Each structure stands twice: as structure tokens, then as C-alpha cells.
Amino acid sequence: MLNNVCNSIEKFLPAVSRVKKFDAGVSKIIADEIKEANLDWKNFSYSEYVSEGVHSLSLYSSNGDSSNTLIKDCTPEPTDVLAKLPKTEKIIEDLGLDLMWVRLNLLRPGACLWEHRDYSELEDKKRLRLHLPVQTNDEAFLILEGRKVHMHEDALWKLNPADYIHGAVNNGSDRIHIVFDCYVNENLENMVRQEVLDEAWIRGMQTPTDDDLNTKLVSALRLYQQDRKKEAEETLLRSFYNYDFTGKSSLDLVREMYYLMGDKDQVGVWENRITRFLKQESFEFLTPAS
Ligand SMILES: [Fe+2]
Structure with a gap:
């Protein structure tokens, strides 16, 4: 049994892991600030890739426009939405990441992202995607390699979205994540060296007949x-x-x-x-x- 658990975790670490744990309450600070800002959520770019109920706003984008959410390689500028979220901005800055783009993604109840890979349209650079769950629930999952992974709050999660086909589903109340697209720098490498994955965060799924x-x-x-x-x-x-x-x-x-x-x-x-x-x-x- 122990071997199975270890093998399972070993198999998934390159795909998804928790790379940082924040103090308890960090996600709530961000969630409260977002709620207070009363944001004007836009429909998600990449409309073919999602169901109804997926929304997005950029915190950093190529031109500082928060409604610009179609990502590409750039040196990003802070957006008007980030200006409304000073506590969130400080939390992001303190991570010391080399940012490419940062979005807030909202999945309404029942919303999902169909199975896909990311980044294939972008330049060939070393980058990773990070998720900071701001507000989530036990029925929100990343689906990857035949497993459901629940990314809990007060943590930063690594996802390798280029090498692993994945999707996402939210069967609970509104789910909000900060989604970072980052070029790999020393700070990120150090975080990834400390990555962990707990079997309690993963659920198996059956092979269909x-x-x-x-x-x-x-x-x-x-x-x-x-x-x-x-x-x-x-x-x-x-x-x-x-x-x-x-x-x-x-x-x-x-x-x-x-x-x-x-x-x-x-x-x-x-x-x-x-x-x-x-x-x-x-x-x-x-x-x-x-
Ligand atoms: Fe993706």
C-alpha cells in the first residue's frame, strides 16, 4: 500500500504539486479584497475551451488592460484591477517571481475547462503555471492523468500545463484562483525544490468500459x-x-x-x-x- 501511495505521488509531482504554504488566512485576505472591489468580471478568453460560467480578469497583462486575458510572452504591466487590490499586489510582489501574465479566474457553480494542453502557441521558453486558490470548495478539481486534484487555499500550486493534458471542474460554489504564468527564475526553482503532494489531495477515477x-x-x-x-x-x-x-x-x-x-x-x-x-x-x- 505504502509503495502504491509513493509511486502515485512520484508520478504526479512533475505535473502538479504544492510549492508553498502561506500563513493561514492569506487566501481570505485576497478574497475579501476582491469582494470589496466589486469587480466587473469578463467572459473567459479561449471561449471554445470552456463551458458557460468561466470568467477572468488580468492583474498583470502585456498592456496593463485587465480585460486583456489572451496570454502571450511579454514583460507584463500591472492592470487597473490590480490597483484596486493593494494587499493582493503585495502578496504577489513578495513571491519574487518573473511574471509573464497573471489572471484572476472565476468558475461559477458547474463551470469547467475542457481537456487541453497550454502554451503550445507560445514561444519555446521555460515557464510554469502557478495557482493560488483564493476561494475554493471540496468539489473543485483539477483533472489530470486520470486523477482529480483538489488545490486547497493558503498555498501556491505548480502546474505543468504544457506536458500534461488537464481540465478543471467546479461542482461547488464560486471558485476563484489567481493564475500566474511565470518564467522560471531562482525563486521559483527554490519553491519547486520544496514541492509536496499529499495523497489526501488526490482522488482516483475509474477507467471507462x-x-x-x-x-x-x-x-x-x-x-x-x-x-x-x-x-x-x-x-x-x-x-x-x-x-x-x-x-x-x-x-x-x-x-x-x-x-x-x-x-x-x-x-x-x-x-x-x-x-x-x-x-x-x-x-x-x-x-x-x-
Ligand atoms: Fe490549462
């Missing part, structure tokens, strides 16, 4: 036939949060649904998405926040 996947497809086909195509797609995409999809893809189930219905145009759309989401994205396809 062919019957499981066929049942999902039948449910989706019924929705399709009722002209509820978006719901049909989401039924299949949400399988990623219920099953271990290692070696398979929930996106491919959507392509399969359209193939079975003889909708060649949509088969093409989803084949394109499978390539872009899981292998190589291009700026020309990405949509900025509306």
Missing part, C-alpha cells in the same frame, strides 16, 4: 436528435471529470457523435479542435474575451 462510453454516446445522440447539440457535446466533454481518460479523449467522443450522425462539417470542426487542444494551438484560432 466500452459500455460506459456507449451509454454516454447514446445519451448525447438523444440530445442531438432533440436539436440540443450544445448539451449533447457537453454531456460527452464532461465525461472527462468522471472517468480516467488516459490514452483516450472526451473530445474524440464528440467527433464520434457527429460521425455517427453523418455531420461531416462538425467532424472536421472537432478534428481541428482535437489537434489544437491536445497538440498544437495557433493564435489565429484563439478568441479574446468579449
